[in-house]
Amino acid sequence: MVAKPAPASLIEYPVVESRPVGAYRLISFVAREIAATANPGQFLMVRQAGPSLDPLLPRPLGIHDIDSDLVRILIEPVGKGTYELSTLRVGDRLSVLGPLGNGFDLQGVGTALLVGGGIGVAPLALLARSLTASGRNVQCLLGFRTRSQAVSAELFRDYYVDVFTEDASVGTRGLVSEPLSACLSDNSGRRDEQAAEVFACGPDPMLREVARIAGDSGARAQVSAAAHMACGIGACQGCVVKTTSGYQRVCSEGPVFEADELIW
Amino acid sequence: MVAKPAPASLIEYPVVESRPVGAYRLISFVAREIAATANPGQFLMVRQAGPSLDPLLPRPLGIHDIDSDLVRILIEPVGKGTYELSTLRVGDRLSVLGPLGNGFDLQGVGTALLVGGGIGVAPLALLARSLTASGRNVQCLLGFRTRSQAVSAELFRDYYVDVFTEDASVGTRGLVSEPLSACLSDNSGRRDEQAAEVFACGPDPMLREVARIAGDSGARAQVSAAAHMACGIGACQGCVVKTTSGYQRVCSEGPVFEADELIW
Amino acid sequence: MVGVPEGLSTTLGPLTLKHPVINASGTFDALEADRIIAGDYISEFPFAAYIPKTVTLNPRVGNDPPRLYETAAGLLNSIGLANMGIEAFISRDLPQLKTLPVPLIVSIAGERTQDYGRCARLLDDIDEVAAIELNISCPNVELDGRALGCDPDRTMKAVSLAREATSKFLIAKLTPNVTDIVTLAAAAVEGGADCLSMINTVHGMALHPGTLKPVLGHVTGGLSGPAVKPVALRAVYMVSAALDVPVIGMGGATTAQDVLEFLAAGASAVAVGTANFRDPLIAGSMIQGLKKLMDERGLGSVEKLIGISHRP
């Protein structure tokens, strides 16, 4: 979607910061190359460096944020790979391949509605930073299941944020889809330069809703899709999602797709 | 060989000390039960606590030394299991089953010749401590391939020690077998209470030599044998060595055997 | 056996198990555990049934050492069915096992096909023996027993000889080292097996990292542990879909989640082998963990869980 991404490299980095953010863990490392070249929405293949063969493969993680040379990732432990990564502490070593994939297209100028669900908020921080830097109006709608997940909303304190939780423990009760409809209601039919544009990352059901709502209002929506990966670099054909042009690899054609190209 | 050992238990312990000793690593943890009940020559089944399945199984390690509640192990990294254990630092957690197996029989009264080869010196420190405490005359003959292994002789500084290295980098050039012959030369034929007794742990070729020399001089020799283990508790039949009474399990009938019962 | 949570009971034909976790033959020795580990391993036995190591008609010393080698998330063994022989087992071990509070399943293997009948007959009138497992799948013996489990006709023959010799509940233990395990499973059932257990170990070998010669004295061995869990789950899934007998699943089960998965794939009980070596107290934590997982996810009972992966 954007200009040909910068080449990826595989490098070991020591963790320089590791702290819990509610249910998630924020880990930082100094990676000048990645920091200088990564586009919002691109991802990294990350594993703990070392000889242990369990976990075997790196896991795809979005680039959460960049602060001069510091690259940040935000991890939700859901299985053995993410569990292990979330136990890493300062001084432990990461093996990182990236930046990878095609990030968000930032060429629009209208209001940017950033919709994040759960750990899907991870890549939105860098996105919000970039969009804001280029002078765009950024509004974040972040939805979570629980209070401990919603703690991560603090990572967006520099932006305009509305938080929603299913149990009403933080912010407004409910899903992000309703407020998104409201935000797009005055957009109806417009798809010109000034039109509001949606950028979304989260669980499949949320993305499907986002695609439907954006479709109904005619707004452009770019969504970051997820899939199990092995190589992360287009070699294994393993990470495909169904699109209007057949199976496409999340790691190579994605992870960001036009919402109306994905077939749910 | 000795009184029925105390029951073993499986417990997680944090590492409280971890330091290199030349090519080896010394790791300590506080384990009152083990400290109170273990006999010299008994072993522990040790792995890093946690869910990673590689390495999969604990490794047998001798109890190197005991200092009130502190239990010490000495590790030579030779493969993936010992490599991983030797990377553990203070605060990391060990899963430990033990004490296991039959240790050395300490009922004699004559001079004790402790013969260690390489990492085989590990269990001899606790043995030397016990023998000395019971008033026996202890003499250690420690052989190593290299200088960095021989650094571990410093762990025996409280005892009478002769060091031998194959490359003459430390102590006397050569194997421990020659000095052992010399020590036993005036023992010829005696196997009464006052006779010198050999306690050995090291690589198979060394143990075979020790058995031969002790046999020639009629001295009793107890040797700690090694084998790949899985269970450590007599269940799998995996750790057998050939003895005059057929295959015997190192973990259950051993690890300490009478030298003249082993068939090489 | 104290403190087994509710909702965990399961059945294997006439046997009722308090929970679905049993031991795999050759990997847990109740008498040794009781002797060595603190606690009472007989009257508070952690498994829901006990299967001692396979016995054969005559004693066997087993294969030349080394007999064990750890591989990536797996274990290679070539024990070679070292055992005291069925008569010594009956006279020496069985009396000590009588006080076990759980069903006793005796595993037998034949060095010749007819041994299956002879061994089964020796066990037939022993009340304490709740069931017999026919190990027709040990990769570590150079005898009939090895090829047997790879050949449908001979599998059927061995099982039917045992069937004729006993009315006890008969379990046939299958090898994964075949082109199509369902064919072998069907042959065992046709021979009269009431139940199928799977998998025995997967053929494999390792070289000594230094010498580059085969590390096992027997050259090749059997692979077990988490490495083979995908192979085992598939076997259970395929066989339980094709045949209508209870299945005992095993191969790499190490966590409560693994137990859940074997049940879902179609197993009525799950045997734990190599994981006992990682942690000899693992059975207890698996059972508590299983209950916790079931509660968290609103999975009512083990009985309802069995085979749910097949249902849409």
Next chain:
Amino acid sequence: MVGVPEGLSTTLGPLTLKHPVINASGTFDALEADRIIAGDYISEFPFAAYIPKTVTLNPRVGNDPPRLYETAAGLLNSIGLANMGIEAFISRDLPQLKTLPVPLIVSIAGERTQDYGRCARLLDDIDEVAAIELNISCPNVELDGRALGCDPDRTMKAVSLAREATSKFLIAKLTPNVTDIVTLAAAAVEGGADCLSMINTVHGMALHPGTLKPVLGHVTGGLSGPAVKPVALRAVYMVSAALDVPVIGMGGATTAQDVLEFLAAGASAVAVGTANFRDPLIAGSMIQGLKKLMDERGLGSVEKLIGISHRP
């Protein structure tokens, strides 16, 4: 390809390789690597030969996702031979691969037996194609291709159709999912294979930890990675002892030590698959590491290492 240490060269029939490490089909894409990773993946290609992903006569979209799942020290996949078809491969990819400084081995699979002949014929007059690998062992297609590799007669037939169609060096890739791999290996050689490669993936499956339904869209898949290394080493050891053709070993090779072991077991070259996903630059470090290990242990040359585990 700069800086390949000496003493590492090996041969596969008429092909000379600068070192023994090649890629396994379906696990490394030279064109994508060149596009995505910093560095020049064409003119400084790390492997000693290049095998692109298997192509079939007609394009295939592949299986329903999910297609991947990590298991203990292993990877399950059910890609289903997604590929653009042999004609598109010849017209689109081949021209770009012509500048590769290493031999190109094209992997083909048939949806029907006769496809092996037709695909081989299409490649026969293309100079850049140094050899053809017949994938008769993909577990992820519901077509002839699957059963084929498990049946000696059909294996022989498929190989001989390809043999008639081309004079190129012919490699048959074997599945481990059979009772006796040596029988299949012999059938392939009888059909005219010049070389055997093994192993393709091992049948397996996984359940989704949450839903307890099969996690792969295709339900079952093929297991690869370190978990299967013992299975692969045994296959190489048995086949290389029984037959007199060069063997390409693969299955879990991840370190230089693994390469050493496959060579010692009897392989003339070693293919790296899943390990590329762990580290796409792994080939380079394996080659440097191999040289280091050989020097440390005084192992003269790769040629002398091949098969040493069989010698006393």
